[in-house]
Amino acid sequence: MNRALRSRGEASVNAKRVLRILRANGLTLAPHTARRPGRTHDGIVVALRSNVRWCSDHLELRCRDGAVVRVLFAIDACDREIMAWSATTTGVSAAMVCDLMIACCERRFGATKTPHPVEWLSDNGSAYIAKETAQTAAPLGLRLLFTPVRSPQSNGIAEAFVKTLKRDYGPPRHLGRRRDRDAAFAGLVRGLQHDPPALRPAHALAPRVPQPECLNPPRCLSGQTGCTPPVSVSARGMPSASVRT
Helix, strand or coil, X not given: XXXXXXXXXCCCCCHHXXXXXXXXXXXXXXXXXXXXXXXXXXXXXXXXXXXXXXXXXXXXXXXXXXXXXXXXXXXXXXXXXXXXEEEECCCCCHHHHHHHHHHHHHHHHCXXXXXXXXXXXECCCCCCCCHHHHXXXXXXXXXXXXXXXXXXXXXXXXXXXXXXXXXXXXXXXXXXXXXXXXXXXXXXXXXXXXXXCCCXXXXXXXXXXXXXXXXXXXXXXXXXXCCCCCEEECXXXXXXXXXXX
16 A cells, blocks of 8 residues: 555555554454464254264274274264274275265165255364265265364264274284274174164173283282292202292
């Protein structure tokens, strides 16, 4: 503006005076303090009936062989059933989310369209906000909902499932290969589908988890002292037990 005024031979405007007038009339923006305001989580994610709100999220499981398995799943906000899931060693794409939506509709309604609008709650990941995902969700009868930025509590059902899965079966000491992790996740899903109210992944997956070898070797406890007496080798090479007093 001052350049235009000078070209016409007119007096320029003092920028500080303009800022002072704007502040006096409340026309300036709030100063940036690099602090994000907290959000009160007073909403309810849990639905009172099934097939009202579906929550989706994805997680990463690292194996001892260096492979990273990314699991995408969808869970009902009422009965907590894992309706569909998929795993890959590459990035989660919009095509995977679209296939997951179709699988959920086919499992719950036996068709490729819901009889009533169903909410699809997810975060703001690139696979969920993609144009292809929105174009697929509309014909299926799904209404896309997204959590606020940096607010994982808004999708607490999916986040709780991720935390439980990583806490019980995510550490590398349990499963060392990719196919073992895929089989374990499939067993967990089957257990939750057979007994949704229990919501005990450890009970559902315990019979199907391959136990690692030589991680926790069994110890033979004696009934008197509560520990195994140390075994020492005698001069003749024969083992002999020495009891601690």
